[in-house]
Amino acid sequence: MASESEHSGECHAAGEDTAVRRTSIDHLPDEILINIFSQLSFSELVDVVRKVCRRWRKLSRDSKLWADKEYHVGVSRHCNSKNCKSGRTEREAIRIFRSARSLRKVYMWRTVNRHVINVLCNKCRRLTDLHLHSAQVFSYSTVTDLVEQCSRIQTLRASDELLRTERASVAVSRLQHLRVLRLQERHVLNTPVVHPFVLRPLADGCPRLVEIDFGHLSVNMDDLKYFLNAKKNTLKSLRIKWSMDGTRSLLSLLPVYADSLECLELYEYDIARDLAREAFTTVGSLRNLRELWMSVPDRVPPGAAALAFTNGGLQELKVLGLPYGCGVEDNTVIAISRGCPSLRQLSITRARKLSPAAFSEIDHLEHLEVELSVEGCQGDPKATDRLTEQMPNLVIRGTVRARLQLFYFGPPEDNIVNADKRPESDEDSDSDSSVGSNDSERG
Template sequence: MQLYKFVENINSNTGIEKLLKYIFEKCPKIEKLIIANNLLADRQYAELVSCLEHLQSQEVFENRRGAGPVVLRFLADTRSKLREINLSCDYHPLEDVEYFVKAKRDTLTSATVRWTMAGKRCVVPVLKEAASSLEKLQLRLFDVAPEEEAATFADLGQLHNLRELHCNQLCPHRPRLISLAFQPGCLPLLQKLDLPHATDLPDDAVVTISRGCPSLRHLSLTFATSLTDGALAEIHRLKHLQILDLSGCSGLGGSAVAHVAQLPAPRTLLLQYIDDLTDLQPSLRHVLDLKQLRCLDILYSGHIRAVPFEEFSVRLVNLRELHVTYEEEDEVFYKNVFAEMQSQMPRLRIINTFRWTENDFLTDYETDDDDDDDTDIGY
């Protein structure tokens, strides 16, 4: 069995225990389990889970605040070869986390944890115990003490086997220290790096990433508002980069796309939420140099007339998806433009929408509109 999700509101503890026993007896080969934190905080339930010999992936979600941390030692002592663990909903004693990581250091490939555990103690040094096996890491809620930041980022750079790294809202007191994790030789195998909402991410950090992470295929720097064009000066070093997301990077200017155009073969470029695309002139025309580009996404970006759509059919022959938002008053103009593109590029799929203004929203709250998210290739 690939997945079993247990979410049940039963008032009787005895009833829950019997149900769990029944499920685990009938489904002894469960490989992935998603379970509430209030259950794994209870020793009797943790013991039941520890009997799942085939368990490979364990995700804990917050069902009850204040339930207490997961009983990690029971999970650590299981006979299962646990490969994936998600412990982001609670703080845990660092000693328990260390015990767990040591016990599973030969099999643990994926972890989602908080930057610090109980007592604001950083978890990254503990993860080094599994440095040889850990391939995917997601770190949440950055709250590392200022005096520990330098050591923390240096330790992160010692997880040499990482293929994927996600750090949301990375906000150290000294942003320049972020570069310590990406120095050449630190994360040479890293293929996917996601640093969303790192608003103070400095240019030097991105330059260091370009030098120190030669295997990158996917780089996402969404809403890194402090970045300037200088951050992309050496991005051409990323010879394998296929997906680049610079959405919301409002500090980029006239040479940014020229730097991006030096990449050998990017497949997907995202420039969402750029208020004024004319800010990227004159180098915005260099998007035409991305010969292998298959997806261009400029949803929710303004002044899209700055984009040379009329030359796409000649220059971007491999383009298969275009995501674009335009003002309602420009509907007729862009319908004509896109109709012409479609006739010349029959394999191109154009996903477009209006740019909403405050006049478009109801003020009497009589109607609720649901927005559908577009799911697309490559991201």
């Protein structure tokens, strides 16, 4: 049975009947206190815990507490959990950087003064994720400070301004832990600022780089070829435009990744019409792809998109997204259902011709139990009805809408009818040629 002293928070020391000592939270070891602090929010760690005493201030900086914490500069709507904190002013950001020196993840949704980035580099040297605004300007000294002080960065998002000069690109290439690099066009007042950037030094550095996103940037084809050849054994994810000038398709450079590339996203379809079939066939040769996103506009020749999923198909593909899939036809959906047996998530948007015959093949995809999205697609509204019966675990987002009809607008007293059905009144049959000419112009 517990003694009365134990109930009151007091305990007797061994061998001492009369000596009594009182225990408190200060007697807990550091490990337990850190475990307690891990349940607190970002704001509580910065604004409360660190102000209690010197010991708590020191423990509040333990790296274990900051592995999942994020700080956002600018828009606060990106913070939706206790592990996030946001500030709108540069002064607030500087205060946080000086207080939370073990901060790992920083997102900047607005441009900031160079001094803010310098404070971040000098104080938060354990930084692993840094996302900068696309209009942020860099000086060479800022780039070198970032590389030297925050050498543990693993994910970096910035404008192409970061690689504007040879020596700046060489500095970035010294990030030994960099795994993900996302580049953006620099925008000033919503206007893109286009200038070349230097890519080759990254090919010889950044040994752990596995993912690169070129966004909508135009890359020199010779530099790109050099980069892809240098990273063919390490690069797993690539996001880039279909081609650089509409004629030189970068897909001709990708066969070296046939066994290594796992994620591919292709922006801005601008392939010349006579090269379309070759381009989609090349996509289908990347046998190890797990995730594929590509736009399929309406100017794609009929049957070309299906070539990415025929000739053996993409057997390992699990996620497929076809945004702006205006050129997706029934034969494309059928080819997907037959050539991608491991598919778990399929998203098709804005397709214009989809029938039940195409979706009747999808029930062969045994692993498609996560999501099927048909947002903005047109065709037979009943195209997906059968899937909900045969695949009860499948989540279908959106519905296939009926195709738009052309209408014939006759005289005010006539009703609206289909364009391919003319009014059958006597007055219409007796109309002269000039009226028929006007009708054809409306059509």
